[in-house]
Amino acid sequence: MKIRYFLILIFLLSFSSLWAQLNVDMKSEPAKMEDNKRCFDCHSTHIYTFDNPVSGITERKEMNPNFVFNTDAFYSGVHRHFSCTDCHSPDYETFPHNAELRFEPMYSCIDCHGGDEAFASYHFETIEEEFGKSVHASKHNENFNCWMCHNPHSYKAMTRSDFKISEIVSAHNQMCASCHDNPLHFQRISDSTKKPLEEIHKFLPNFKLHFSAVRCIECHTAVEDTMWVAHNILPKEMAVKKCVECHSSSTMLISSLYKYQTIETRKNRGTFNSMLLNETYVIGANRNIYLNIFSIILFGLSLLGVAVHVFFRIKKK
Amino acid sequence: MSEKLYLYPVWLRIWHAINALMFLVLLVTGVSLQYSNPDYQLIRFDYAVTYHNIAGIILAFNYLIFLFGNILTGNAVFYKLRRKGLVDKLLKQMNYYISGTFKGEHTPFPVTKKRKFNPLQKVAYLATMYMMIPVMIITGVALLFPEMIIMNVMNLSGIYLTALLHGIVSIFLLIFLVIHLYFSTMGSSPTSNFKSIVNGYHEPH
Ligand code: HEM
Numbered sequence: 445m446k447i448r449y450f451l452i453l454i455f456l457l458s459f460s461s462l463w464a465q466l467n468v469d470m471k472s473e474p475a476k477m478e479d480n481k482r483c484f485d486c487h488s489t490h491i492y493t494f495d496n497p498v499s500g501i502t503e504r505k506e507m508n509p510n511f512v513f514n515t516d517a518f519y520s521g522v523h524r525h526f527s528c529t530d531c532h533s534p535d536y537e538t539f540p541h542n543a544e545l546r547f548e549p550m551y552s553c554i555d556c557h558g559g560d561e562a563f564a565s566y567h568f569e570t571i572e573e574e575f576g577k578s579v580h581a582s583k584h585n586e587n588f589n590c591w592m593c594h595n596p597h598s599y600k601a602m603t604r605s606d607f608k609i610s611e612i613v614s615a616h617n618q619m620c621a622s623c624h625d626n627p628l629h630f631q632r633i634s635d636s637t638k639k640p641l642e643e644i645h646k647f648l649p650n651f652k653l654h655f656s657a658v659r660c661i662e663c664h665t666a667v668e669d670t671m672w673v674a675h676n677i678l679p680k681e682m683a684v685k686k687c688v689e690c691h692s693s694s695t696m697l698i699s700s701l702y703k704y705q706t707i708e709t710r711k712n713r714g715t716f717n718s719m720l721l722n723e724t725y726v727i728g729a730n731r732n733i734y735l736n737i738f739s740i741i742l743f744g745l746s747l748l749g750v751a752v753h754v755f756f757r758i759k760k761k
Numbered sequence: 762m763s764e765k766l767y768l769y770p771v772w773l774r775i776w777h778a779i780n781a782l783m784f785l786v787l788l789v790t791g792v793s794l795q796y797s798n799p800d801y802q803l804i805r806f807d808y809a810v811t812y813h814n815i816a817g818i819i820l821a822f823n824y825l826i827f828l829f830g831n832i833l834t835g836n837a838v839f840y841k842l843r844r845k846g847l848v849d850k851l852l853k854q855m856n857y858y859i860s861g862t863f864k865g866e867h868t869p870f871p872v873t874k875k876r877k878f879n880p881l882q883k884v885a886y887l888a889t890m891y892m893m894i895p896v897m898i899i900t901g902v903a904l905l906f907p908e909m910i911i912m913n914v915m916n917l918s919g920i921y922l923t924a925l926l927h928g929i930v931s932i933f934l935l936i937f938l939v940i941h942l943y944f945s946t947m948g949s950s951p952t953s954n955f956k957s958i959v960n961g962y963h964e965p966h
Binding site: 649650652653686687688689691692735738739742743746750753756757760 | 794802810811814858862863864865908925929932935936
């Protein structure tokens with residue numbers, strides 16, 4: 445018994461970098477809330493107002509919907525303690541904004557996080573490398589950057605927080621679908637048009653159920669043991685198409701999202717199987733051991749009964 | 762030898778043939794799905810899913826033939842079970858199978874125009890056709906349209922619970938099939954009952 449706990453401890457320690465909690469203080473009041481009000485006055489509503497010094501009246505205008513952000517989402521993201529002007533130029537404080545500001549270069553993740561010990565467990569450098577190899581980077585080097593998936597105004601580190609698998613799956617898939625299933629966004633990057641995701645993935649029975657239970661990256665990246673979020677989206681020819689990759693006792697789901705969550709839940713409950721049961725049922729992967737033993741015994745007994753009966757029938761003939 | 766009895770009308774034989782065939786398809790594909798293994802696949806997973814779905818749907822519609830056939834023709838009469846003395850009758854029949862048949866005794870409930878099944882058969886068929894098969898059809902349809910399922914029952918996936926029930930009952934059905942096949946060899950000759958379910962006539966002892 446003791447040895448078992450010891451092994452579990454070793455196991456957990458070897459993944460300690462993965463289950464490290466967030467550094468960001470998610471509980472206290474956001475640091476720059478007052479500051480940001482200036483911007484949110486206009487950038488969280490569909491109608492904004494300003495005093496026109498020329499005509500002297502207060503004008504009401506409609507805001508570009510892409511420039512409207514949800515304040516709750518902003519303050520529950522990882523950069524919740526930021527002021528808008530930490531990333532954007534302080535010149536935005538004046539309205540109308542200076543047109544030149546459009547040419548302002550934006551920071552990338554690496555600019556702030558690169559080489560910082562505090563974020564070592566996130567492996568920003570490895571991620572940047574992996575992203576560099578992905579189809580998104582190799583096909584659209586210039587325009588495709590980290591912010592395309594990591595919404596600067598709401599990104600949460602969900603997998604490290606206390607979310608249900610189904611919530612993580614839906615948020616991650618939304619990252620991809622918001623572009624791949626939205627021609628307007630898609631054409632920001634590419635002139636080509638793609639069929640709807642549902643059509644591309646016709647080979648999956650019950651598309652909706654699958655897409656609510658597995659993430660796009662489960663099939664579109666190589667499963668990596670060391671880093672559970674693989675950023676290298678592979679060409680479509682290399683995507684997982686074989687059902688048994690998931691639907692079998694050696695399911696690859698064990699070594700991706702589910703692995704990370706397993707480590708967390710294993711502390712309370714024990715096995716991968718019990719964790720998987722909790723949220724999904726994957727044919728072929730969740731097997732109930734008792735049911736298996738029970739069925740083999742029952743089947744064996746009935747065959748035995750028949751055999752004995754046959755024996756006596758022949759003997760007494 | 763008394764004269765042959767016509768006990769299995771055409772609709773019943775058609776139902777039974779389809780039922781038996783689909784059942785076997787479901788059994789093989791079902792086992793293949795449950796024990797899916799990338800190194801050794803009985804049937805390729807996506808094919809197994811497709812065949813299992815098609816066979817299940819056919820069996821479900823075919824079940825309607827059984828239901829309505831029994832209501833509309835007189836066949837339901839053979840399934841009428843009288844509570845009184847049931848246990849005694851069951852014991853008698855069991856006793857026959859366990860010892861009587863080896864001593865050359867005659868079956869306690871011979872087949873007549875009014876009595877197609879012995880009490881043990883009745884109970885087995887009733888349990889199978891009016892309990893287990895409906896449960897399989899309902900859980901099967903639910904798994905086909907999982908949005909119908911309550912997603913979370915006491916912290917367990919509703920789909921999992923449904924699939925578990927589907928799996929447990931399938932084992933009982935497998936056992937039923939083994940016993941059913943075996944007892945079908947207990948007619949006047951080992952093959953006579955099989956001939957009956959094909960040509961419709963019962964060969965008496
Ligand atoms: C797979 C091969 C099967 C064979 C060879 C077979 C054979 C037979 C035979 C020989 C009979 C006539 C004996 C009797 O009346 O008891 C019969 C009747 C019957 N079988 Fe099967 N059977 C098979 C599968 C099944 C399955 C899967 C079910 C149900 C799940 C089933 C349900 C029945 C029922 C309800 C009757 C009685 C029908 C009636 O007369 O009303 N059989 N079967």
